[in-house]
Amino acid sequence: MYTLRLLTQADLDRLEALLLGLSPENRRRRFCGNVRDHNITAYVQRIDFSRAQVVGAFTPAGELAGVCELAFAAVGDTSGEMAFAVAEAHQGHGLGSRLVARALDLARAAGVQALEVHYQSGNTPARRLTRRFNGVERWYGGTDCTSTVRVADGRAVRAS
Ligand SMILES: CC(C)(COP(=O)(O)OP(=O)(O)OC[C@H]1O[C@@H](n2cnc3c(N)ncnc32)[C@H](O)[C@@H]1OP(=O)(O)O)[C@@H](O)C(=O)NCCC(=O)NCCS
Numbered sequence: 001m002y003t004l005r006l007l008t009q010a011d012l013d014r015l016e017a018l019l020l021g022l023s024p025e026n027r028r029r030r031f032c033g034n035v036r037d038h039n040i041t042a043y044v045q046r047i048d049f050s051r052a053q054v055v056g057a058f059t060p061a062g063e064l065a066g067v068c069e070l071a072f073a074a075v076g077d078t079s080g081e082m083a084f085a086v087a088e089a090h091q092g093h094g095l096g097s098r099l100v101a102r103a104l105d106l107a108r109a110a111g112v113q114a115l116e117v118h119y120q121s122g123n124t125p126a127r128r129l130t131r132r133f134n135g136v137e138r139w140y141g142g143t144d145c146t147s148t149v150r151v152a153d154g155r156a157v158r159a160s
Pocket residue numbers: 026027029030031082083084085086087090091092093094095096097098117118119123124125126128129132
């Protein structure tokens with residue numbers, strides 16, 4: 001039902017629409033806090049494809065249903081950040097897991113070793129999703145958590 005492929009500059013308006021279209025709770029979860037529309041627009045405009053890869057899942061109608069983003073501080077880095085978002089209508093059916101599995105395949109092929117995912121401690125779907133890929137969570141008792149996914153370990157035995 002979904003076609004997965006890497007996004008390009010030409011897809012950024014669809015990425016912006018996906019992120020702007022998240023419910024307030026999911027928007028807060030994605031960005032670990034409250035962000036306004038113009039912050040999302042600026043965030044999308046700042047994406048630098050020389051240091052980022054974004055895997056997108058498209059419906060047969062061409063709608064962008066979800067993304068998994070990989071971002072690196074510098075070209076060639078072997079560790080970076082991973083973030084994901086799936087539109088509400090498409091959540092709970094394994095799409096987040098498929099996107100992460102594909103992003104990890106790409107990262108592995110590029111020699112990346114570890115990816116950090118930042119989320120709030122109450123974000124159960126994100127916790128479960130990273131745990132599915134053997135993410136090791138660090139939580140210091142506050143609002144925020146970080147999970148480190150070792151790319152070599154993250155071959156999702158359980159991912160559908
Ligand atoms: C996190 C997110 C991408 C998951 O997408 P999804 O397509 O629903 O993911 P999947 O269907 O593959 O499920 C992944 C895991 O989350 C669990 N899950 C999904 N929705 C859930 C819910 N509403 N409540 C509890 N667990 C949930 C699934 O059971 C699964 O866990 P399991 O492997 O232990 O069974 C989605 O909830 C989302 O977009 N959240 C907002 C953005 C966000 O929080 N990003 C994280 C910070 S970058």
